[in-house]
Amino acid sequence: MELRKITYFVEVARLKSFSKAALVLYVSQTAVSQQIAVLEDEVGAKLFNRDKKTVQLTAAGEVFLTESLRLLRQYENAILKAREVEKGYQGILRIGFFSMFDREVIAPMLATFHAGYPKVKVSIVQCNFQDMKTNILNDTIDVGFSFCIDSEEIEELKVQETYPKLCVHKDHYLASKTLIERKDLEGAQVISYIKNREQLACYETHHSQENPGQLSNKSFLVENMDDAIMLVSINAGICFLPEVKSFVNQEKIVFIDQTVEDVPFAVNAYWIRNNKNVVLQKFLSELKADISKI
Secondary structure, X not given: XXXXXXXXXXXXXXXXXXXXXXXXXXXXXXXHHHHHHHHHHHHOOOOEEEOOOOEEEOHHHHHHHHHHHHHHHHHHHHHHHHHHHHHOOOEEEEEEEOOHHHHHHHHHHHHHHHHHOOOEEEEEEEOOHHHHHHHHHOOOOOEEEEOOOOOOOEEEEEEEEEOOEEEEEOOOOOOOOOEEOHHHHOOOOEEEEOOOHHHHHHHHHHOXXXXXXXXXXXXXXXXXXXXXXXXXXXXXXXXXXXXXXXXOOOOOEEEEEEXXXXXXXXXXXXXXXXXXXXXXXXXXXXXXXXHHHO
């Protein structure tokens, strides 16, 4: 059943006239009559009672009109949705985060993006470092936020970089200091990261025998920032971290300036080259605009 026949039927029902419908549709009255006759044959029911003066819907016609109007609304809605998807105003954006620092940096911009594109569905997943790279390459996520991903197939956008402070529990004996130096760490339980290849490369570029960085011989070893914060929050150790505020209990944890560790914490955006998701392009445009304001 062609949509054109439905349109002709709806116009005749609305105007109660074949001739008036023909004028609106810019076709001949004969063409309208022929299409309605074919439609009635396909439906298997008479849709109009008509004589030389009046055109009235039959009982079957009343029911068919209700469903026809619903069908036309669905068709128009389908067109609108397709156009919005094509322009990036509707769709889905899949985001991967590596650490709470990534989330803290991106959260304000993500809120702004959602306000500007309320029809876009945002899916957020937590990834470890290796899963982040795999998910981007496999198109499981559209964009991932991490510190360093090395791949010729992946694009990178530098978002933010900051230097660490010493994160300690408020009951820790170092919490009263305003500046931490190397001598202050003697005997302290330092929480450190299990470093992958990329982290080690970054770490080694900042350190030498003369500048060894943090003491790690008495460290807890963790894989992510969330675990480090958890250990600090129970006063099980201290850790060099970027100052995060949104996702920590500020009644328990403080961040103190320090002169020991100078390896920066970076937040970068990564996505596979030639990603076809129009929503991603909108998001990256908003992200770049946000970065330019920093």
